[in-house]
Amino acid sequence: MTERKITKIGNSYGITIPKEMLKEAGISYGDNIQIEQKNGEIILRKKEEIKLPNGISTDFFEVLERNTNKHEETIRELVDR
Secondary structure, eight states: OOOOOOEEETTEEEOOOOHHHHHHTTOOTTOOEEEEEETTEEEEEEOOOOOOOTTOOTTHHHHHHHHHHHTHHHHHHHHTO
16 A cells, blocks of 8 residues: 555646556556546556457447437337337
8 A cells, every 4th residue: 555645737636656556457658547436435447448350440339339329219119129
């Protein structure tokens, strides 16, 4: 366990995390992390990257969500059939 002080970064707040802790958690510079607040605690974890099959572009889920939202009413009607 280690202590850190909350610092102001622009309009947000932040902390520094010791390099050794990041290494042990498998997190390195540039990785995306998930932040969860649960029962008064803040939990940080490395974001699991989805490995897409060959031929699937990285914007696949963005396109899928956009089209799902665009055709939501039609999709709901199909489910009811």
